[in-house]
Amino acid sequence: MSSLSTPDAAGGLSAARRAESAAAHAAAVRRRERRAQWHLAFIVVFVLGPLVVYPLSRLVLLSLTDAHGLSLHAYIAFFGNPESRGVIGTTLWILFVSAGLASVLGVCLAAILFFRPFPGARLVTRFLELFVAFPSFLVAFTLIFLYGSQGSFSIALQRLLHRETPPLDFLFGIGGVVLAEVVFYAPFVVRPTLAAFALLDMRLVEAARSLGANSAMVAARVILPLAWPGIAAGTLLCFLLTFNEFGILLVLGSAHLITLPVAIYSAATVDLDLPTAAAGAVVMLAMSLSLYALYRRVDRRAGRGNRNGR
Secondary structure (H helix, E strand, C coil): CHHHHHHHHHHHHHHHHHHHHHHHHHHHHHHHHHHHHHHHHHHHHHHHHHHHHHHHHHHHHHHHEECCEECCHHHHHHHHCHHHHHHHHHHHHHHHHHHHHHHHHHHHHHHHHHHCCCCCHHHHHHHHHHHCCCCHHHHHHHHHHHHCCCCHHHHHHHHHHCCCCCCCCCCCCHHHHHHHHHHHHHHHHHHHHHHHHHCCCHHHHHHHHHCCCCHHHHHHHHHHHHHHHHHHHHHHHHHHHHHCCCHHHHHHCCCCCCCHHHHHHHHHHCCCCHHHHHHHHHHHHHHHHHHHHHHHHHHHHHHHHHHHHC
């Protein structure tokens, strides 16, 4: 009789062990979740609080208060000033020209490196990846050493043309700022575009070519529709970084070329008008966050497309 009950007893013991193991696993998961919550709370309170939340809240309060309490006077003064509206227009004009040209150049470079590789293409790709780590003002100084009035290229061109003055005089203005931003931010588009190209099904490209499609048709009908989420994410990232650019504008800008970051800096340090500077900073922050939200949305869509492709 005892021999017949042995399997049932063993089964009950096994079930009890499984239940005990499941309970221990659930308890361990709850402990990890509590630790993660404590870590998050620590980061929010002791890191993000003093470094991000408190300064931003002070900035918003400064823009919304005056000597009499809450007020929109700073925003009225900012938007009511014709110079401020001109500054926003100049900022957006430089943004669309610089970021647009940088995006087109970055996509073209990525297409050449991926679809038309040449000897040294891997080295060029590594250099472009390293280039994004450079400070932006170094690009501005490099252009000054090349194309400034005493730059090596300007002097060589002056001697070649036998002129008394340097023939190039575009650097300290919109032309120089646009050139520097295009040179600096084009590599930021190359990397996401290369990643998007790497996920393409090349059999579709070969099939289109075998059906008689030329390179332009293959790019327009096959490559771009499949790779556009990655390209769009890189382009929006380029727009976001270009919009917040300050170093290049500080080096190559002039008294007649004032953008929103430079205007905020001047209002805070030269005019000592902190409420107006805070209002401009809040406006710029709202525009930057809008661009970032759009970038994250496109980037998530690109990530879902990549997972579906795999």
